């Protein structure tokens with residue numbers, strides 16, 4: 001989720017700022033998204049006025065381009081004076097550029113600031129972010145499109161395969177599964193894939209994306225943790241692109257529960273933005289600078305260190321706890337070899 005979208009008003013100050021949140025995480029995870037970090041300097045008046053005008057009259061740039069193209073062709077065919085050929089040509093270049101720029105800008109997704117919700121109301125927060133399937137997909141990868149969503153799954157799937165393996169006889173659980181961005185790719189490679197999440201809207205989009213797969217299951221969590229899942233029922237439990245949105249105690253809660261829910265020999269994979277990596281630190285430092293004066297949205301990502309994540313794994317009872325640095329991510333893998 002780059003430091004991202006435009007235009008919510010900070011409740012505390014009334015200053016118009018750019019939202020940096022969900023997309024900042026995705027950007028840090030190597031997923032390309034929109035433009036830069038949050039800024040406290042509002043757009044210039046001229047730019048703002050132009051933007052409102054274009055948003056209200058979306059037909060303006062393409063129609064202007066068409067008119068200029070016709071004028072240019074007519075001027076060339078009629079052999080009109082040089083200034084009319086050059087003038088219409090220049091106007092054509094300008095409006096073509098404007099059309100492209102506007103088309104890109106209108107694809108920008110505006111997320112609600114949700115400053116009225118505390119972080120730990122995870123279900124409500126993420127239901128609001130995932131109000132439509134397009135928004136739900138964008139909340140997972142920064143783009144509402146199915147193609148981009150699938151491409152964005154490649155890196156995390158590769159990490160899973162390389163670091164913990166994905167086997168045909170595995171029963172796999174993802175907590176914080178979102179729209180099943182990863183599940184859709186893993187389901188054909190394992191025995192069963194289960195996705196658990198607190199957001200009903202995220203799961204509704206996940207269900208739409210998984211038709212025809214008879215080895216998948218979606219679980220709407222009623223509260224933080226894996227209480228609804230049977231002990232010793234999975235071979236691999238992972239969570240990606242999710243822990244950044246949880247407070248530390250809830251991160252620990254999930255790792256502790258994962259130990260119970262895994263079978264003997266089961267593998268764990270968890271990741272977060274690495275505070276100790278250059279990119280992770282840069283994202284954190286930028287966010288700190290930009291958000292210093294403001295209330296932070298409840299979905300603002302917070303990074304981890306390898307020490308933090310491996311402490312959870314060791315304390316839960318896992319062994320072979322390993323820290324993998326894949327900037328901007330830190331990934332911790334571990335194995336359950338004893339019963340609690």
Ligand SMILES: C[S@@+](CC[C@H](N)C(=O)[O-])C[C@H]1O[C@@H](n2cnc3c(N)ncnc32)[C@H](O)[C@@H]1O
Nearest residue numbers: 122126140176177178181197198199202240241
């Ligand atoms: C950025 S999305 C990532 C989804 C998915 N892991 C992926 O990589 O596509 C974060 C997901 O975590 C879920 N989530 C947030 N807090 C949660 C919590 N405390 N328990 C379970 N899921 C949570 C959200 O509903 C959302 O689906």
